[in-house]
Amino acid sequence: MRCLVTGATGYIGGRLAPRLVVEGHEVRCLSRSAARLRDVPWASDVEVVEGDLSDPSTLPAAFEGIEVAYFLMHSLGKPDFERRDREAARNFAEAADRAGVRRIVYLGGPQPPADGTQSAHLRSRAEVAQILLDGPVPTAVLRAPVIIGSGSASFEMLRYLTERLPVMVTPRWVRNRIQPIAVRDVLRYLIGCAGLPPDVNRGFDIGGPDVLTYLEMMQRYARVAGLPRRRVKPLRPLTPWLSAHWVGLVTPVPSAIARPLVGSLIHEAFAHEQDILEYVPGETLSFDEAVRRALGKIRDAEVETRWSTASGLDPVAEPLPSDPDWSGGTLHQDKRAGRVNAPAASLWRVIEGIGGDNGWHSIPLAWSVRGWADRLAGGVGLRRGRRDRDRLQVGEALDWWRVEEIRPGELLLLRAEMRVPGRAWLEMRAVPDGPDRSIYLQRAIFLPRGLAGQVYWAAILPFHGLVFGAMVRNIARAASAPPRDSDDHVRPATPRSPAASGR
Structure with missing residues (x-):
């Protein structure tokens, strides 16, 4: 009809x-x-x-x-x-x-x-x-x-x-x-x-x-x-x-x-x-x-x-783009960006290698304290590490995160499994900006649960500038540095293709 x-x-x-x-x-x-x-x-x-x-x-x-x-x-x-x-x-x-x-x-x-x-x-x-x-x-x-x-x-x-x-x-x-x-x-x-x-x-x-x-x-x-x-x-x-x-x-x-x-x-x-x-x-x-x-x-x-x-x-x-701005529940976001003096392939290598023994390119003490606090609250903390030093796949654990989405060379979306009064994600993107430059986009997302969630976000907000700001700067710096292999020789950075990743 x-x-x-x-x-x-x-x-x-x-x-x-x-x-x-x-x-x-x-x-x-x-x-x-x-x-x-x-x-x-x-x-x-x-x-x-x-x-x-x-x-x-x-x-x-x-x-x-x-x-x-x-x-x-x-x-x-x-x-x-x-x-x-x-x-x-x-x-x-x-x-x-x-x-x-x-x-x-x-x-x-x-x-x-x-x-x-x-x-x-x-x-x-x-x-x-x-x-x-x-x-x-x-x-x-x-x-x-x-x-x-x-x-x-x-x-x-x-x-x-x-x-x-x-x-x-x-x-x-x-x-x-x-x-x-x-x-x-x-x-x-x-x-x-x-x-x-x-x-x-x-x-x-x-x-x-x-x-x-x-x-x-x-x-x-x-x-x-x-x-x-x-x-x-x-x-x-x-x-x-x-x-x-x-x-x-x-x-x-x-x-x-x-x-x-x-x-x-x-x-x-x-x-x-x-x-x-x-x-x-x-x-x-x-x-x-x-x-x-x-x-x-x-x-x-x-x-x-x-x-x-x-x-x-x-x-x-669930929410649609045509729904009013006030629908869908409260959504808190921390958005940051950094210019990288390296191609997107080099930036992606750093993004996909994040966590575990590779670290989070932020303030190590702050991440350690948050990890121990999560373990004291009955959470997983940072003890899970990562399965592979260089490669990630959808569904695997990464410290207190879970890989929720990955588009090789472009996007990594992590869902938090720490003890928080709500649901949290960390999104990292590599965007080309010419043959030898790129832009790193980072977004922390938090959907609070109840009044406790609102209070939690307000309490951690002052620390975002330190923790997430340092993360953007250090990831950009790491991506701009020449990659090295196990013998400390400089090696080229090549992104993993979807075919090579098995997806």
């Missing part, structure tokens, strides 16, 4: 478009700026058309020949988002009708309460749904509560609140019941709705198998993330307005987005029916499993997941 995806630069649309392609559909994406989709991995697999749902004159080219149109945009965070979304829905429905579209699919929010106390966020979602359902094109509305996946605003709010506050005073709405759903299952339902019978024009509640309070979600998130049980005291005076500012203070989720989300949490949100299973059958992921995938916590594998790529298990749950 020929599908149109609006909101392809957003959280759900950016994950849906490539999966529709995998399912064999022809995909066209509507965006106000085609440049925003230029660098996504799936850009060459879709057609991108520029247009604006607030300007009907820009829509005919986007809808031409389309059979199924996905309405996935919203203006949440803008002062007049209700008016903007109402106008966009009307223009979308009219353009779809004129183009002969057979099906509209809309992802909305949970059904607002009947007592009229709904938040502006839920009221707007329900209004958009009704506009589309009242139009001439058959429409399927999926009503989703909290979506679990890295990058989802609701999940990021849950992540940051839980990780940063081991003890917290919370609003009373943390005891409201919610039926969260994994982003993988949301996408499966969205794709499945493309094949609904033409007489289906209605809304469907969707949710995962677990109905939990927000407090239970925080406690279970903490357990999956390996954090201590959170101590929480609900407090009545914390109104939704105060709660939104509290969330904005504790988390990087912008207050303009936090306010409508918090407003929707004052109501219980769970599925009142499961009719969608008649058309799109299948089991949904549990809350714990959804969190596990969002965090990339895949067990029983030495080197299966990487911080820099989506996991092989469920990449849809």
Whole structure:
């Protein structure tokens, strides 16, 4: 089928478009700026058309020949988002009708309460749904509560609140019941709705198998993330307005987005029916499993997941380049670079030879102290050394590191196995800068776990200039020096080719 995806630069649309392609559909994406989709991995697999749902004159080219149109945009965070979304829905429905579209699919929010106390966020979602359902094109509305996946605003709010506050005073709405759903299952339902019978024009509640309070979600998130049980005291005076500012203070989720989300949490949100299973059958992921995938916590594998790529298990749950900057958890980095008066081949020889008896080209005492501290804490310290003096391969131990990725002549990525409150990596790159010069790029990456991880990073930050700064200077100096063999004769440095390395 020929599908149109609006909101392809957003959280759900950016994950849906490539999966529709995998399912064999022809995909066209509507965006106000085609440049925003230029660098996504799936850009060459879709057609991108520029247009604006607030300007009907820009829509005919986007809808031409389309059979199924996905309405996935919203203006949440803008002062007049209700008016903007109402106008966009009307223009979308009219353009779809004129183009002969057979099906509209809309992802909305949970059904607002009947007592009229709904938040502006839920009221707007329900209004958009009704506009589309009242139009001439058959429409399927999926009503989703909290979506679990890295990058989802609701999940990021849950992540940051839980990780940063081991003890917290919370609003009373943390005891409201919610039926969260994994982003993988949301996408499966969205794709499945493309094949609904033409007489289906209605809304469907969707949710995962677990109905939990927000407090239970925080406690279970903490357990999956390996954090201590959170101590929480609900407090009545914390109104939704105060709660939104509290969330904005504790988390990087912008207050303009936090306010409508918090407003929707004052109501219980769970599925009142499961009719969608008649058309799109299948089991949904549990809350714990959804969190596990969002965090990339895949067990029983030495080197299966990487911080820099989506996991092989469920990449849809992990961060994408199109996700907002505040999504994906806190990421601390120490970036450094040094110019080397030698070709990249000589620099790579030093990078691949690092560690073990060869040392770390830094302050030996500092590395020794850190190694002994790790052993006292029950870690591996520096005692493992390295398997081979000159060569490394993926998966092997290197002192307190594990080789997670290696591209001969270019990149070495090490994952820390020392005792730290989080996950840490060290990335080293050799970049050519002419026939006789190169650039050494070094990056230390740390994903903290809980408040202890934040404190740990702040505590070691003053030492980075000494340890990592010396490392850059000494590696550059070692690469510039002529290599010597065991008889102390100068020998040429030749990089190992992928073929020679057996990979």
